[in-house]
Amino acid sequence: MKQIVLTFLFTLSLGQVLPQIGINTENPSAMFHIDGAMDNLASPTAAQILNDVVVTSAGNIGVGTVTPSVRLEIVKGASSPLRIVDGSTMTAKVLESDANGVAGWTEQPPSYAKSYRASAGGQKFYYATIAVLTMDQPIVIPQNGKYLLTLRWWGYNRLDVASRHILSGYIFVRKQGAGTVYLDQIEYYMNGTINDVLTFTTSLYLGDRVANEVIEILVRPAIGTDGTAGALQWELINNAARPDLMPQVILYSI
Known part of the structure; x- marks a missing residue:
């Protein structure tokens, strides 16, 4: 014991x-x-x-x-810090996890860029009214990933109340069918008067997107009117011979 x-x-x-x-x-x-x-x-x-x-x-x-x-x-x-052998060829792969956090080597998505342009010559945009910018073809996400959209605007300003020369407009991006759920938006400020050409470039972040989603660009003029609903503010050029003077869009992966 x-x-x-x-x-x-x-x-x-x-x-x-x-x-x-x-x-x-x-x-x-x-x-x-x-x-x-x-x-x-x-x-x-x-x-x-x-x-x-x-x-x-x-x-x-x-x-x-x-x-x-x-x-x-x-x-x-002196040696490399980490090696994961999962049976796949290792060169130029990226480590990717699934919804459960299980990771493995996958092919790196190829870079992507595609240009579009507005197609409705003379399309009009009115105060306090959101309108979809009509494009020459749907803006379709080609593969899963993160995306950025760059818009180069070109159009006429049709109103300058009291010659204040201060103008602005909202640009929105959304997934088609998402209503007022926007992926990104910006209010762009400019100086100008009636019948001036407005031109600017801005980028909007689309975040993580899924293949085959369709993206829409929406426009809503803001500052530049006396507050009268339905007042015509912005208008695209109506000249089929000058497509270069229409708004241009570039979609690219990041």
Whole structure:
């Protein structure tokens, strides 16, 4: 009985005096510490730590560091820091996760850019009224990814109340059928008077898009009227021989 009690007390004392486990080191720096090359001094150098692996009390794992601040922290030494072998060809791949967070190497989506232009010569835009800009073809997302849309506007201003010469208009982008749920919008300010040509360039962020979604551009003139609803403010050129003077759009992946 005396031997059993002594063994039990010795086991308890080990749990109190050895809260950390070290392999190849007598001076563990974390709850679990492996010194791969068994070269650590009492105060190891950064070079000596490069072959160490630790697990901290917070559950963080460090490779090449004894003080990981995130779930997995790898410090690069002479060799590459990470290799994932999943059976696919590795060259020029990107690491992508699915909806469950499972990651693997995938093909990098090709870059994409396509230009469009407005097609309705003489299309009119009225105060406080949002209208879809008519394009020569639908703006279709070709593949899943992040996109940006750049609009170069060209058209006439048809109103300048009291010659204040301060004009503005809103540009919206949305997924077709999304109603008033806009992906991005901007109010653009200009100086001008009646019958002046208005031209400006702006970019709008479409965010993460899904293949085959159709994107619409909407226009709503704002400052420049006396507040009369339905007042004609902006108008596109009506000359089929000058398509270069119509608003132009570029859709591109980022």
